[in-house]
Each structure stands twice: as C-alpha cells, then as structure tokens.
Amino acid sequence: MSDHNYVPSSKLGKWFNDRLPLLSLSAHLREYPTPKNLNYWWTFGGILTFCLITQIITGIILGMHYVAHVDFAFDSVEHIMRDVNYGWLIRYVHANGASMFFLAVYIHIFRALYYGSYKSPREIIWIIGMIIYLLMMMTAFMGYVLPWGQMSFWGATVITSLFSAIPMFGESVTNWLWGGFAVGNPTLTRFFSLHYLLPFLILGLVILHIWALHVPGNNNPIGIELKKPSKDTVPFHPYIVIKDLFALLLFLIVFAFFVFYSPNILGHSDNYIEANPMITPAHIVPEWYLLPFYAILRSVPDKLLGVVAMFASIFILVILPWLDTSKIRSAIFRPIYKQLYWILVLDVIILGYMGAMPAEGTYLLIARLATTYYFVHFLIILPILGKKEKTLPVPPSITEPVLADAPNPQMFKKQEE
Amino acid sequence: MSDDKKVQRRDFIFTASYALGAVGVGATVWPLIDQMNPDRSVKALASTEVNVGSLEPGKSITVLWRGKPVFIKRRTPEEIAEARNVSIENLPHPEKDEDRAKNPEWLVMLGICTHLGCVPLGNKGEYNGWFCPCHGSHYDTSGRIRKGPAPKNLEIPKYEFVNNNTIKIG
Numbered sequence: 001m002s003d004h005n006y007v008p009s010s011k012l013g014k015w016f017n018d019r020l021p022l023l024s025l026s027a028h029l030r031e032y033p034t035p036k037n038l039n040y041w042w043t044f045g046g047i048l049t050f051c052l053i054t055q056i057i058t059g060i061i062l063g064m065h066y067v068a069h070v071d072f073a074f075d076s077v078e079h080i081m082r083d084v085n086y087g088w089l090i091r092y093v094h095a096n097g098a099s100m101f102f103l104a105v106y107i108h109i110f111r112a113l114y115y116g117s118y119k120s121p122r123e124i125i126w127i128i129g130m131i132i133y134l135l136m137m138m139t140a141f142m143g144y145v146l147p148w149g150q151m152s153f154w155g156a157t158v159i160t161s162l163f164s165a166i167p168m169f170g171e172s173v174t175n176w177l178w179g180g181f182a183v184g185n186p187t188l189t190r191f192f193s194l195h196y197l198l199p200f201l202i203l204g205l206v207i208l209h210i211w212a213l214h215v216p217g218n219n220n221p222i223g224i225e226l227k228k229p230s231k232d233t234v235p236f237h238p239y240i241v242i243k244d245l246f247a248l249l250l251f252l253i254v255f256a257f258f259v260f261y262s263p264n265i266l267g268h269s270d271n272y273i274e275a276n277p278m279i280t281p282a283h284i285v286p287e288w289y290l291l292p293f294y295a296i297l298r299s300v301p302d303k304l305l306g307v308v309a310m311f312a313s314i315f316i317l318v319i320l321p322w323l324d325t326s327k328i329r330s331a332i333f334r335p336i337y338k339q340l341y342w343i344l345v346l347d348v349i350i351l352g353y354m355g356a357m358p359a360e361g362t363y364l365l366i367a368r369l370a371t372t373y374y375f376v377h378f379l380i381i382l383p384i385l386g387k388k389e390k391t392l393p394v395p396p397s398i399t400e401p402v403l404a405d406a407p408n409p410q411m412f413k414k415q416e417e
Numbered sequence: 418m419s420d421d422k423k424v425q426r427r428d429f430i431f432t433a434s435y436a437l438g439a440v441g442v443g444a445t446v447w448p449l450i451d452q453m454n455p456d457r458s459v460k461a462l463a464s465t466e467v468n469v470g471s472l473e474p475g476k477s478i479t480v481l482w483r484g485k486p487v488f489i490k491r492r493t494p495e496e497i498a499e500a501r502n503v504s505i506e507n508l509p510h511p512e513k514d515e516d517r518a519k520n521p522e523w524l525v526m527l528g529i530c531t532h533l534g535c536v537p538l539g540n541k542g543e544y545n546g547w548f549c550p551c552h553g554s555h556y557d558t559s560g561r562i563r564k565g566p567a568p569k570n571l572e573i574p575k576y577e578f579v580n581n582n583t584i585k586i587g
Contacts, residue, residue, distance in 0.1 A: 154535065154551075157533070157534040157535065158533040158534060158535065158551065160534075161532075161533040161534035162533065164533075164534075175454065175455055176450075176453050176454050177453070178455075179453055179454065179455055179456065179459070180455045180459045180483070180484055181455065181459070181483040181484055181485055182483065182484035182485045182529075182534075183484075184459075184484045186453075186455075186456070186459070190453065277481065277484060277485070277486060277536075278479055278481065278486050278536065279536065280535040280536040280537075280538075280549075280550060280551060281550075282550050283550065283551075284535065284550075284551050298552055298566070301566055302566070302568075303532060303533075303566060303567070303568045304568075306566065358553070359552055359553055360553055
C-alpha cells in the first residue's frame with residue numbers, strides 16, 4: 001500500500017497509528033484511486049462482501065437453534081421456522097442469501113471474463129477469487145445437507161460418491177468422508193462443523209483478494225493501465241462508496257423479493273420431506289448454482305472421466321490467465337472475443353438448464369455438445385484467438401475517448417476544479 | 418553439493434532432524450485424520466438378521482444394513498431363467514448369475530447404484546430388473562449393469578442362510 005505519508009491530526013491518533021497503523025489503512029481505503037469509468041458491473045465486489053457478512057451473521061444465529069443430529073436436525077429446522085422468534089426470516093434470508101451470493105459471484109466472474117480482469121498483473125487476484133468460489137461451493141453444498149431433508153441426504157450421497165471414482169482408494173476415501181458405510185450421523189455432524197468453519201476461511205481470503213487488488217488497482221471497462229492518482233481516477237470515498245451502496249440497494253430489492261414473496265422457489269420441495277435412506281427421490285437435482293457442473297458430470301458416460309471433467313471445468317478457470325494469450329484486456333477492443341464471450345454465457349446457461357433436466361435423449365445430446373464447447377472455448381479458442389485476433393485501437397487514457405466522442409461541458413468543469 | 422565440500426557431520430544431523438520431525442508431524446496428524454473414519458459404534462452394527470419366510474416369489478424387501486439398503490428378492494423361475502440365459506461376454510461387468518445368487522431363488526444385494534449411490538427402483542428399466550432414477554442406469558434380474566453410466570453390477574454383500582427362513586447379512 002502506497003500511502004505511508006498519512007499523519008493523523010489528533011495526538012492520540014498519532015500515538016495509536018505509530019503503534020498500529022489502522023488509521024493509515026483507513027486513509028488508504030478512503031483515498032484509494034479508482035478508475036472513474038467503472039460501470040455498475042463493478043459494484044458486485046461490495047455486494048458480495050455484504051452477502052458474506054449476511055450469511056455469517058444469519059448462520060451464527062441459526063447455529064444457536066439448530067441441532068446437528070439425524071434424529072433432530074429436520075425437526076430443529078422446523079422449530080426454527082415455527083417457534084423461534086423471527087426464525088423464519090433468518091432462515092429464509094440465509095437460504096436465499098446463498099442463492100443471492102452465487103448470483104452476485106457469477107456476475108462478478110463474468111464481468112472479469114468480459115473485461116479481462118484476470119490478466120497480468122491481476123492473476124493472483126483471480127486465483128484467490130477462484131479459491132473463494134470453490135470454498136463457496138463446498139460451503140453451500142454442506143449447508144444444504146444440514147436440514148436433513150430428502151434432497152439434503154441424496155445430494156450428499158451423490159456428491160460424496162464422486163470420490164468413489166478414485167481408483168484403488170475410492171471406497172476408503174468415501175467411508176472416511178462419511179464416517180461410516182453410508183451418509184449418516186457422523187457425516188451430518190462433520191458437515192455442520194465445516195459449514196461453520198469455511199465462511200471464516202472465505203472471509204480471510206476476501207481480505208487477501210482485496211489486498212491483492214489494491215496493489216495494481218482496479219481494472220476498468222477499457223482495460224488500460226492508468227496513472228494513479230490522475231485525471232482518470234477518483235477517490236474510493238465518497239464516489240465509489242455511494243455508487244456501491246446504491247447498487248446494493250437495488251440488489252437488496254431482488255433479495256427481499258425472494259425472501260418475502262417466493263422464499264422456496266429456488267429450493268426443492270423434496271427437501272421438506274425428512275431424509276430417508278431407503279427411498280431415492282425420482283430426480284436428484286442440486287441447487288441451481290451447481291447445475292452447469294452437474295450437467296458436465298452427467299454428460300460423460302464414464303464415471304471416473306465424468307468426475308474428472310467436472311473438476312477440470314473449474315480448474316480450467318484457475319489457469320485462465322495463461323490460456324488467454326491476448327494482451328488486450330477489454331472485450332470492447334476484441335471484436336471476435338466479444339461475440340465468443342456471449343456464446344460462452346449462452347453455453348453455460350444451456351449447461352445449467354440441461355443439469356436440471358433428466359439425463360436422456362435430446363437433453364443428454366445437447367448437454368454433451370455444450371460440455372464440449374465449454375472446453376473448446378477455454379482450451380483451443382482462447383489460446384489461438386489471442387494470437388490471431390485483429391484488435392481495435394486502444395485509447396491511451398480514459399479521459400481521451402470521452403472528450404473525443406461527445407464533448408460534455410460538465411466533464412470539463414469537473415476536471416478544472 | 419559442490420566438489421570441495423564433503424558430507425559433514427552437520428548434514429547428517431540436519432537430515433536426521435528433518436526425518437524425525439516428519440515422523441513426529443505424521444504421528445501427530447494421523448489421529449486428526451483417522452478420527453473421521455468409521456468409529457467403533459458404527460462398525461459394531463456390522464451384521465443384520467432378516468426373516469424372509471413370508472416373502473412370496475417375485476416380491477422383494479429392502480432392509481437396512483450398515484445404513485445402506487439391501488435388496489432381498491425372491492425370484493420367479495422366469496426371472497431366474499432370464500438372468501441365466503445371458504451371454505456374459507457382452508456385459509459391461511461380466512459376472513455369471515450362478516456366482517451372484519448361490520441359491521438361485523434368492524438374490525441378496527446392496528441397493529446402491531454403483532454410479533453415485535442412489536437407490537435403484539425395483540421391477541423397472543429395460544431389463545426387468547432395477548432402474549436408477551438419478552442418472553439412468555439399468556440393471557437386469559441378476560442386478561447386473563446393462564445400460565447407463567454405472568460401472569459395476571450391484572454389489573453382493575457377505576450373507577448366509579442361518580436357517581430356511583433367516584438370512585444373516587454381514
């Protein structure tokens with residue numbers, strides 16, 4: 001961090017800051033130079049921080065009333081819903097909050113894909129982000145098991161059985177994960193323990209994510225390096241803070257709509273049936289945010305290769321900074337990439353839809369084609385496209401295209417101040 | 418190591434310390450890992466006895482053993498014939514029905530799809546056996562995988578007839 005020159009005005013502040021420079025940190029966060037052309041797609045970092053804090057607070061409260069035991073878990077969740085004061089609200093915020101968290105993280109990730117935010121010098125930010133995403137999926141999966149409904153039980157069975165595909169050690173690994181010979185009480189208690197732990201790991205990684213961000217500074221819609229601070233930047237506070245808060249408000253409207261008007265639409269009705277190890281529901285469907293990966297898993301006819309493909313589809317994102325060979329970050333100046341980006345978005349949406357459909361007939365065929373395209377996009381198209389694509393001229397600064405395009409008198413005025 | 422430097426006593430001490438340290442860390446970490454394995458109370462429930470005297474031919478029951486469902490099916494002569502008249506070379510996981518059902522009338526197997534652990538449904542699927550609704554695996558009247566993503570036949574647990582009416586699983 002660059003602002004070592006901050007000196008607190010009060011004597012006490014100076015005394016404290018010399019011993020623990022928290023005030024310098026806060027000054028850095030206020031003055032942090034931010035590109036002035038950031039659009040609303042850049043507000044999801046703040047929204048995600050809000051989501052994480054919301055999940056941690058509501059989760060700690062739910063943990064006060066929940067009982068992690070196969071005989072009591074389902075009933076204790078109903079107890080929260082019916083007896084605990086505002087228990088219904090807190091649980092619905094937590095359950096829908098998970099979906100909102102993933103909605104925001106997908107927008108955040110796809111924003112990075114569009115504007116090339118993962119490219120040098122921001123690879124570490126991206127990789128930390130991918131680890132956070134992976135931990136989010138693990139946390140969400142284990143959280144979904146806790147109510148001990150039918151989908152909890154069978155979702156847990158299917159996902160933990162993925163590890164039985166490991167050659168040689170498959171069975172011992174799954175028995176170790178379960179603490180038994182099937183998903184049971186030991187599985188539930190350890191999932192509760194880990195579900196409580198992982199969000200705090202995520203919080204730690206979020207701090208590293210932001211720290212790594214503050215070294216090179218934000219990417220921006222035109223994806224050029226900026227001089228900081230300069231005419232191209234504004235201080236984080238109040239400009240970005242106010243904008244982020246406004247975006248958060250809009251996001252909260254969507255959030256509140258789900259919580260208050262359709263709190264169960266994103267869940268599965270079978271999860272209101274208590275877990276029964278003797279009966280598998282007709283369709284086991286994971287939560288919506290895991291569906292694309294589920295589709296990839298199912299579209300490979302071989303068990304081990306299906307599992308490998310599913311994990312590979314996530315790992316491929318981790319090495320994306322080295323798969324995309326283009327030096328130009330923003331899709332605005334990459335006419336072909338821009339179109340392929342939208343095809344990828346469509347491809348992932350198709351995969352998600354196919355993940356919710358039964359794995360047979362036309363659905364399976366489409367899922368296979370979409371899976372193939374997903375890998376072709378990252379492993380073949382991106383490395384070649386970066387070398388071949390004829391990119392558009394990139395402006396030398398943010399101020400320039402604004403002035404060249406349509407003179408805006410207010411803009412001149414602001415800069416003169 | 419460069420040529421002029423011989424192996425010193427100190428190098429030996431370093432290597433020995435690292436090795437001992439690694440053993441110590443391993444010994445400390447092992448209990449933390451092993452505590453997650455099936456515990457004594459889980460292992461103690463390792464066998465179940467089932468009375469199958471009232472089961473009619475063509476019917477099956479499902480019992481829980483070690484937290485897993487076990488199918489006990491009393492097969493009809495047609496089902497036995499169907500299971501035995503298959504040329505096993507063409508099967509994804511070739512096993513003779515004779516090896517799977519010691520007493521041809523009784524088929525005892527884990528009701529757990531070998532794909533991802535769902536419970537298959539009885540008297541369903543293209544081979545009149547079991548069908549897994551999760552990812553579409555079809556099993557025949559011997560519980561052998563015939564079509565779909567599952568890699569193996571339904572597993573046969575260790576079991577024995579204690580008397581004419583009782584099966585002990587495990």
